[in-house]
Amino acid sequence: MRYLLLFIFTAVMGSSYAASDSTHTSAPNVNAHKYTLLNFSGSDWCIPCIKMKKAIFLTDTFKAYAAEHITWINADFPRDRKSLSKEQVKKNEALADKYNKKGSFPYTVLLDEKGNIIKSWDGFPNLTAEEFVHQVDDAVKNDEHQHS
Numbered sequence: 001m002r003y004l005l006l007f008i009f010t011a012v013m014g015s016s017y018a019a020s021d022s023t024h025t026s027a028p029n030v031n032a033h034k035y036t037l038l039n040f041s042g043s044d045w046c047i048p049c050i051k052m053k054k055a056i057f058l059t060d061t062f063k064a065y066a067a068e069h070i071t072w073i074n075a076d077f078p079r080d081r082k083s084l085s086k087e088q089v090k091k092n093e094a095l096a097d098k099y100n101k102k103g104s105f106p107y108t109v110l111l112d113e114k115g116n117i118i119k120s121w122d123g124f125p126n127l128t129a130e131e132f133v134h135q136v137d138d139a140v141k142n143d144e145h146q147h148s
Contacts, residue, residue, distance in 0.1 A: 048124035059129035
């Protein structure tokens, strides 16, 4: 199961966010980090998703934290699905089947290395990038503390 999740995450990392945002820099290899932040968005129709992207994910604060501490994946569900490959649509749908059964947007989950959800945010968290990073970091540290 772990290898299946790693395969899915590695495959999604290659093209998910880049398909909807050409300014996103390539994310680190999924094997480089123990934790994964998975965000479900509708990049061309979901106003809170667009707001979250601008207010949090595109900030230098979040990018710096993610590069050092987590793997970040954006599973995008645009209305214009032509912007994604059929393969990417299938990968995003598989992630949604596992982690976002309600179909909430935006919906963000922090996963441990086994793919277990350790924290989630349903909707736009109405936080600054710094506050959001602090919540992610606290959840990571708490999970590490519980397993040490």
